[in-house]
Amino acid sequence: MSRIEEVKQNLSEKFPVGDFKFYYENDNDVVVVPKANILEVLKYYRENSFYDFLMDLTAVDYSKYPETQEGRYAVVYHLFSSKTLNRLRLKVFVQEEDAKLASATSVWRSANWFEREAYDMYGIVFEGHPNLTKILTHHHFKGHPLRKDYDANNQQHCSDVLPVHFDDGSRFSPVPGKDLVPLNIGPSHPATHGTLRVMAALDGEKVEKAGVELGFLHRCFEKMAETHPYNQVIPYTDRLNYCSAPMNNIGYCKAVEKMLGVEIPLKAQAIRIILAELSRVIDHIVCIGANAVDLGALSGFFYLFKLREQVYSLFEKLCGARLTVSMTRVGGMAQDPPAGWYKDVLETCKSLRKGIDEVDRLLTENKIWMQRTQGVGSISAEDAIMWGYTGPCLRAAGVGLDLRKAEPYYGYESLDFEVPVGTTGDVYDRYLVRLEEMKQSVKIVEQVAKNIPAGDYTIRDKSIVLPEKKDVYGNIEGLMNHFMLIMKGIKPPKGEIYDYTEAANGELGFFLVSDGEMKPYRLRVRPPCFAIYQSFPEQITGGLVADVISVLGSMNLIAGELDR
Amino acid sequence: MTEQKVDAFDLQDMLNSNVMTTRVEDWINWGKKNSLWPLPYGTACCGIELMSVMGPKYDLARFGAEVVRFSPRQADLLIVAGTITEKMAPVLVHIYEQMLEPKYVISMGACASSGGFYRSYHVLQGISKLVPVDVFVPGCPPTPEAVLDGVMLLQKMIENNVPRPWKDNWKGPEL
Ligand code: SF4
Numbered sequence: 001m002s003r004i005e006e007v008k009q010n011l012s013e014k015f016p017v018g019d020f021k022f023y024y025e026n027d028n029d030v031v032v033v034p035k036a037n038i039l040e041v042l043k044y045y046r047e048n049s050f051y052d053f054l055m056d057l058t059a060v061d062y063s064k065y066p067e068t069q070e071g072r073y074a075v076v077y078h079l080f081s082s083k084t085l086n087r088l089r090l091k092v093f094v095q096e097e098d099a100k101l102a103s104a105t106s107v108w109r110s111a112n113w114f115e116r117e118a119y120d121m122y123g124i125v126f127e128g129h130p131n132l133t134k135i136l137t138h139h140h141f142k143g144h145p146l147r148k149d150y151d152a153n154n155q156q157h158c159s160d161v162l163p164v165h166f167d168d169g170s171r172f173s174p175v176p177g178k179d180l181v182p183l184n185i186g187p188s189h190p191a192t193h194g195t196l197r198v199m200a201a202l203d204g205e206k207v208e209k210a211g212v213e214l215g216f217l218h219r220c221f222e223k224m225a226e227t228h229p230y231n232q233v234i235p236y237t238d239r240l241n242y243c244s245a246p247m248n249n250i251g252y253c254k255a256v257e258k259m260l261g262v263e264i265p266l267k268a269q270a271i272r273i274i275l276a277e278l279s280r281v282i283d284h285i286v287c288i289g290a291n292a293v294d295l296g297a298l299s300g301f302f303y304l305f306k307l308r309e310q311v312y313s314l315f316e317k318l319c320g321a322r323l324t325v326s327m328t329r330v331g332g333m334a335q336d337p338p339a340g341w342y343k344d345v346l347e348t349c350k351s352l353r354k355g356i357d358e359v360d361r362l363l364t365e366n367k368i369w370m371q372r373t374q375g376v377g378s379i380s381a382e383d384a385i386m387w388g389y390t391g392p393c394l395r396a397a398g399v400g401l402d403l404r405k406a407e408p409y410y411g412y413e414s415l416d417f418e419v420p421v422g423t424t425g426d427v428y429d430r431y432l433v434r435l436e437e438m439k440q441s442v443k444i445v446e447q448v449a450k451n452i453p454a455g456d457y458t459i460r461d462k463s464i465v466l467p468e469k470k471d472v473y474g475n476i477e478g479l480m481n482h483f484m485l486i487m488k489g490i491k492p493p494k495g496e497i498y499d500y501t502e503a504a505n506g507e508l509g510f511f512l513v514s515d516g517e518m519k520p521y522r523l524r525v526r527p528p529c530f531a532i533y534q535s536f537p538e539q540i541t542g543g544l545v546a547d548v549i550s551v552l553g554s555m556n557l558i559a560g561e562l563d564r
Numbered sequence: 565m566t567e568q569k570v571d572a573f574d575l576q577d578m579l580n581s582n583v584m585t586t587r588v589e590d591w592i593n594w595g596k597k598n599s600l601w602p603l604p605y606g607t608a609c610c611g612i613e614l615m616s617v618m619g620p621k622y623d624l625a626r627f628g629a630e631v632v633r634f635s636p637r638q639a640d641l642l643i644v645a646g647t648i649t650e651k652m653a654p655v656l657v658h659i660y661e662q663m664l665e666p667k668y669v670i671s672m673g674a675c676a677s678s679g680g681f682y683r684s685y686h687v688l689q690g691i692s693k694l695v696p697v698d699v700f701v702p703g704c705p706p707t708p709e710a711v712l713d714g715v716m717l718l719q720k721m722i723e724n725n726v727p728r729p730w731k732d733n734w735k736g737p738e739l
Contacts, residue, residue, distance in 0.1 A: 152685060153685070155685055218649055219647050322616075
């Protein structure tokens with residue numbers, strides 16, 4: 001019996017599944033659930049531990065889709081079980097006139113911000129949500145920008161900033177008998193490393209109440225993806241988590257390739273692994289370095305950034321760009337690495353190893369570092385899962401989930417590496433996990449760079465990959481092929497897919513809906529730090545204001561990924 | 565000096581070695597140019613490259629602009645590095661207005677200069693709509709060398725007292 005049949009049988013014991021739809025598509029199991037049943041189904045799944053994660057929640061506007069659907073909007077849930085590794089997509093259609101739905105916040109806490117985002121982008125109302133307000137666009141913004149009838153180039157200006165407010169929607173107000181002081185950090189503040197805004201009500205040194213505001217770097221990635229051909233979306237993905245740009249390229253291309261049903265050559269897989277793991281190292285470098293600077297350890301920053309420069313030099317040698325490399329293409333890589341590049345990679349690995357050891361000696365047993373980070377921001381495994389944590393922050397809390405091991409891709413299964421796991425989930429554990437992951441990543445890179453498979457760096461399907469320049473300028477077939485592909489674009493078949501990779505911050509998922517045309521109909525990215533950051537106000541409430549900075553740094557919030 | 569006899573004192577010699585003539589303006593400009601204190605307004609990917617500009621390898625300190633100040637009151641060079649969204653726009657104006665004279669603005673990268681490849685509903689299409697920009701540095705992100713070049717260009721402008729009509733005629737945000 002296939003998985004989806006099992007799902008059907010299982011649900012039919014509890015629900016009248018006559019109105020449900022079950023299907024299997026692009027390696028994903030999908031259930032279309034009637035609006036009236038969705039909350040019960042979610043509850044059933046969670047309470048009986050079928051799925052412990054609500055990975056993602058988003059919506060799609062089908063008004064311009066070639067085939068009419070059951071309603072204008074669909075709300076899409078992605079469930080995941082960390083025990084059985086099963087995944088399931090639930091879809092609920094809602095009508096335009098009645099775009100309302102029960103909120104899942106009572107079942108999964110992680111639903112909170114995801115629902116707010118769907119409300120902001122599509123205007124879908126989630127009934128029972130504690131604070132259904134805009135999350136990404138500014139407070140003067142009118143309309144819902146991801147609806148198909150909103151023009152991508154229609155800017156609306158904003159002239160002021162909201163006063164201090166909290167996640168439950170309340171404003172700062174004095175409490176009788178208490179001497180509360182409002183505190184506002186950001187959105188332009190050195191400790192927030194980007195564009196985060198943290199607000200708190202302080203009672204002396206203690207945080208009484210906290211809130212965050214995001215969206216200060218909402219650059220409309222998803223709308224841009226809908227208005228650009230598939231390969232032109234790649235540079236936009238670079239700018240999601242710009243501290244480890246190649247990983248986003250890879251995640252996106254992998255999803256599109258899977259949709260097209262193509263397998264990339266072994267050599268391209270190997271290059272992708274090298275890029276991904278080097279990016280993981282520099283991403284963790286920025287995270288640890290910045291976290292340490294905020295707590296006063298400036299020297300660590302200089303040690304670490306020297307290493308990062310070396311990796312950037314490698315990238316520069318590979319393709320000319322340092323930060324935003326855009327080296328992948330749908331179907332493989334853009335070009336072969338230059339001669340001697342793998343040797344340089346191995347050399348760099350040596351100095352990375354040395355550098356990481358130095359940082360290890362500098363921080364791991366440093367008294368001040370330990371006192372500032374141990375016991376700060378602890379979280380239990382259950383809570384972490386409830387909030388949708390993935391990546392190093394989840395592993396620090398004691399859940400050994402790493403997609404490179406759990407659902408390996410690109411040959412990770414044959415590589416020798418370990419997944420470090422923490423115990424308490426505090427800032428110190430997160431640091432230790434990241435430090436060890438850097439070492440493991442170096443180990444992976446060394447293994448791969450020593451055994452680069454022979455062969456091509458890309459597939460050679462004329463309807464997917466552009467011909468090489470020498471053919472474009474050298475013969476008529478090449479020229480025609482180039483012209484056709486640029487004008488007509490890559491056209492994946494109609495359908496949808498959710499695909500995921502283990503990025504530096506956790507599960508980076510891409511949910512792609514194709515209408516068979518040259519641009520994605522809908523491209524949703526599941527940003528790992530968005531889910532993690534949701535828990536931040538709760539994590540810092542009751543703690544000291546000095547710990548706010550420590551916790552903030554350990555979550556590795558990259559605004560480009562958070563706000564998209 | 566004290567050992568020397570007064571009658572051996574040669575006024576011309578003394579002037580040649582210890583005094584230089586200049587105009588007050590030039591002298592002030594020289595000072596301004598060599599002590600630019602930047603406020604790194606890093607919002608996105610360009611901010612990450614700006615870190616490299618400040619970091620060990622490229623080291624902006626070599627050009628007299630290393631005293632990074634996060635308080636606008638203490639800074640005189642605003643480096644806007646990264647995308648400015650509509651939501652961020654009022655914050656940027658607020659920070660610019662808080663800076664004391666003399667003040668300069670460098671727009672680093674395509675996004676800050678024109679919105680870059682984000683022709684989209686929530687991105688400001690260029691910060692020059694809000695604040696007077698002295699130097700635009702192209703790139704996405706610009707290489708650290710390009711940013712250094714931008715800073716040096718600004719220094720030259722200050723040294724030569726290049727007129728800045730965009731600044732002199734600035735009345736506030738256009739929006
Ligand atoms: S110009 Fe490019 S690198 Fe700079 S902030 Fe914009 S997208 Fe990022």
